Amino acid sequence: MSEAIVKESSTLVQVEDLVIKFPVRGKGEKKFITPVDRVSLEIKKGEVLALVGESGSGKTTIGRALVRLLTPTDGKIIVEGKAIDEYKGKALNEYRQTAQMIFQDPFGSLNPVKTIESHVKFPLKKHQGYKGEALDQKITDLLVQVGLTPVNEIRKKYPHELSGGQRQRLAIARALAVNPQFIVADEPTSMLDVSIRAGILQLMNDLKDDFGLSYLYITHDLASARYFGDRIMVLYGGRVMEIAESKELIKNPLNPYTKLLLAATPGSESQIDLTNMTNEPPDLTEGRQGCPFVHRCPLVTDLCKEKVPALEEVEDGHVVACHHYGSQALTF
Ligand SMILES: Nc1ncnc2c1ncn2[C@@H]1O[C@H](COP(=O)(O)OP(=O)(O)OP(=O)(O)O)[C@@H](O)[C@H]1O
Numbered sequence: 001m002s003e004a005i006v007k008e009s010s011t012l013v014q015v016e017d018l019v020i021k022f023p024v025r026g027k028g029e030k031k032f033i034t035p036v037d038r039v040s041l042e043i044k045k046g047e048v049l050a051l052v053g054e055s056g057s058g059k060t061t062i063g064r065a066l067v068r069l070l071t072p073t074d075g076k077i078i079v080e081g082k083a084i085d086e087y088k089g090k091a092l093n094e095y096r097q098t099a100q101m102i103f104q105d106p107f108g109s110l111n112p113v114k115t116i117e118s119h120v121k122f123p124l125k126k127h128q129g130y131k132g133e134a135l136d137q138k139i140t141d142l143l144v145q146v147g148l149t150p151v152n153e154i155r156k157k158y159p160h161e162l163s164g165g166q167r168q169r170l171a172i173a174r175a176l177a178v179n180p181q182f183i184v185a186d187e188p189t190s191m192l193d194v195s196i197r198a199g200i201l202q203l204m205n206d207l208k209d210d211f212g213l214s215y216l217y218i219t220h221d222l223a224s225a226r227y228f229g230d231r232i233m234v235l236y237g238g239r240v241m242e243i244a245e246s247k248e249l250i251k252n253p254l255n256p257y258t259k260l261l262l263a264a265t266p267g268s269e270s271q272i273d274l275t276n277m278t279n280e281p282p283d284l285t286e287g288r289q290g291c292p293f294v295h296r297c298p299l300v301t302d303l304c305k306e307k308v309p310a311l312e313e314v315e316d317g318h319v320v321a322c323h324h325y326g327s328q329a330l331t332f
């Protein structure tokens with residue numbers, strides 16, 4: 001990645017050449033897929049990096065690796081200057097407080113037999129040492145901060161008595177109860193009614209300032225990535241296709257895949273014709289060659305099929321992996 005977007009002093013998360021492989025079930029020789037293939041990224045303190053890409057592009061897998069819910073096959077994840085794969089035992093538990101994950105389905109991460117209050121009480125007691133009146137006050141403060149009011153009514157309820165939006169607010173409160181620095185929010189609004197999505201994004205945005213948080217915000221939706229993300233990273237077939245400041249990426253997309261994503265966004269003024277586009281998914285097999293987007297790219301050439309395009313900075317802070325740009329640029 002270029003010097004221009006790497007500012008050592010303010011870096012919180014640095015990922016270098018991350019590779020994640022999964023075994024494929026089947027008879028005979030053991031095979032693997034590589035849904036994350038040499039991904040590098042950077043999240044600065046206080047920054048929201050939006051990670052965009054279609055289903056199966058490896059977004060959740062990257063998010064899970066960053067909070068150490070899974071161990072990468074290769075590559076480095078460095079948080080606050082320390083390689084997180086070296087953490088074990090107590091240090092690993094501590095890291096897991098620092099980095100929290102919020103999931104698409106809040107119900108799945110809540111305990112149906114525990115009250116709202118106990119979801120935040122336990123982590124506040126265990127990890128932050130609150131007790132007595134201070135604990136009670138902190139529970140109230142947290143529930144107010146995430147908009148779960150009136151607190152006295154809500155704290156005695158159970159998750160099934162909340163609306164979808166309220167449940168996601170509770171999942172956020174629980175993540176905050178351990179005082180994290182970094183949150184991976186994996187499509188946190190996609191299961192919610194459209195009318196309440198903006199409220200959850202607004203809340204996450206407010207909390208960013210109040211708690212000094214950084215986010216990896218995973219989404220399919222470029223409009224919300226543009227709203228919440230400081231920068232957007234576009235992923236396809238487990239590889240980074242493009243990274244830029246959010247406004248710049250939407251205004252001036254360079255990678256053909258990003259252009260197509262934008263063209264497919266409702267209300268887009270793009271002139272790109274999507275009618276003949278195949279729906280063929282990217283090849284994730286181990287040892288695949290060339291650009292992952294070759295099956296669908298309108299600009300495909302032999303070079304694209306043979307060689308993976310390197311990520312190159314073509315404008316200040318705007319990085320793209322495409323043979324049609326950068327030092328090996330093709331004319332088209
Ligand atoms: N534990 C696992 N074992 C085997 N394959 C897996 C595992 N987790 C994910 N995969 C595969 O890895 C690929 C990437 O999955 P991932 O969930 O990261 O995609 P995603 O971009 O988050 O997709 P979506 O937008 O649908 O959530 C998919 O082909 C998926 O089937």
Ligand SMILES: [Mg+2]
Pocket residue numbers: 059060061186
């Ligand atoms: Mg996912």
